[in-house]
Amino acid sequence: MLHAYTGTAVRSAERPLLDAGKGDALMRRAAWGLASVVLRELRARGPVAGSTVAALVGKGNNGGDALWALSFLRRRGADAVAVPTGKTMHEVGLAALRRAGGRVAEQVPENATLLIDGVLGTGARGGWEPPLVPEGVAVVVACDLPSGVDADTGHVAGEVIPADVTVTFGALKTGLMVGAGAHAAGRVEVVDIGLGPHLGEPDLSSLERDDALAVFAPPAWDDHKYRRGVLGVCAGSEQYPGASVLVCSSAIASGLGMVQYAGPRRAADLVLAAHPEVVAGPGVDGKAQAWVAGPGLGSDDDARRRLAEVVDACVDGGLPLVLDASALDLVSLEDLGRLRSAGCQVVLTPHQGELLRLAGRLVPEMKTTFTAVAGLDPVAAARGMARELAVVVLLKGATTVCAAPDGRTLVQNEGGAALATAGTGDCLAGLVGSALARTEHGRPSPTVEKAAAAAWLHGTAGAVAAEAGPFGASTLPSAVRHVLSGR
């Protein structure tokens, strides 16, 4: 599991070391880490001696890191060129560069093969306008953060130079894990500068492969179908029958004992045609150990009745429930209160539009806040909703944010924009349901972690599917099987 800290927290962690007079040592350690990554990138492309490395240098400490890194690179024989973006540069760093034989230029030289972005780090406020990067630059390495990324949220207020690699100091920053910041950062490498004892609790985390696969573990040798997990699916309608197939297919592909479908004839027939193993009927009676409700349900009286039936079944059995799509427009505060009282784990899986509608209906006093933060700070939006409604919220988007009522938050970035196609959210709902329905043989995982594991599997399957070209949601379940087969 990866852990990230806000830029603010990292700055506070640096404070005792700065107060102890260790600022210069910290900077040199950070810069040496940056130079090491740059050397590796250069060596992968040819000899270091004789190559030209340029750095865009801001006036703060981020620029100081870049200047020191250039000085180390100059001593390895590279032509090291600082390009200031303001009137001043970090004095000690500049002196080090000059001592090493580096130079200062007004523009990035046309023959530069590698560019260090050392303009803004954790001290950035608002946006900036980067200069044009010459075409010959083969690699961009960001110093601490791509300049202009908000280290606390990942929001990019202005423009950004997309990095191939970001070398970040002290700890992963939240801004490198969320939204535009995660997208601009490229591959992220962390350089330890000794902040560990001062960092405290992480702001958020992200599941890695093994964490997610532990949730979707294979059955135990003596499992039977009911012990592996039975998922109830209340999805699809006469108008949107396909959603029922997508939810059931992805759940089956993730490895469950049984999928039970509750819905109208036309949708049930489609499900059975695709998966004769599904147990289908009009109502909720059966052996489900968790339910997914919502995809393709519609908004008519029948949808209301069907959702009410599932909520009753979950309340009666204390069963976990995933509410997605139409169900997010239908569920009431009273429903959520009853589920909570019955001890049910509840996961809401809105995209941004659904989150805003949900806020408007259920927490009108918070609507303005949610509208303000939803786009630029999805973590705050998901956390706010999870806290207000006392449920786990999985907020979909380029970064999927899973937040628990106590604030614990996991973010996943595995999928790409190829996932932005109708019905992939239905597949995700099936995977979240599967994570909640399955019997845990090892250490029990908190609900928020199960939701994040489903997001990891969904995103990774999306990436696998995209390798073969554009795809539709019905392709995802086979990619889910592919991912799980590579355990």
Ligand SMILES: NC(=O)C1=CN([C@@H]2O[C@H](COP(=O)(O)OP(=O)(O)OC[C@H]3O[C@@H](n4cnc5c(N)ncnc54)[C@H](OP(=O)(O)O)[C@@H]3O)[C@@H](O)[C@H]2O)[C@@H](O)CC1
């Ligand atoms: N502390 C340490 O010992 C260590 C710190 N480390 C490094 O320091 C970095 C933080 O350094 P920092 O605090 O100097 O801030 P930094 O990100 O360089 O930028 C602030 C400068 O830019 C300016 N500015 C702000 N926004 C702007 C905008 N939109 N457009 C244009 N200008 C803008 C702002 O000027 P102002 O507007 O305030 O006059 C200020 O001068 C951190 O990311 C890491 O790389 C490592 O070496 C480890 C040890």
Ligand SMILES: Nc1ncnc2c1ncn2[C@@H]1O[C@H](COP(=O)(O)OP(=O)(O)O)[C@@H](O)[C@H]1O
């Ligand atoms: N730009 C993107 N990058 C990565 N994933 C995305 C992007 N856009 C959408 N997704 C993912 O695609 C899925 C879409 O879900 P949703 O909007 O509910 O679709 P539907 O309701 O049609 O099934 C979500 O899992 C979301 O996180």
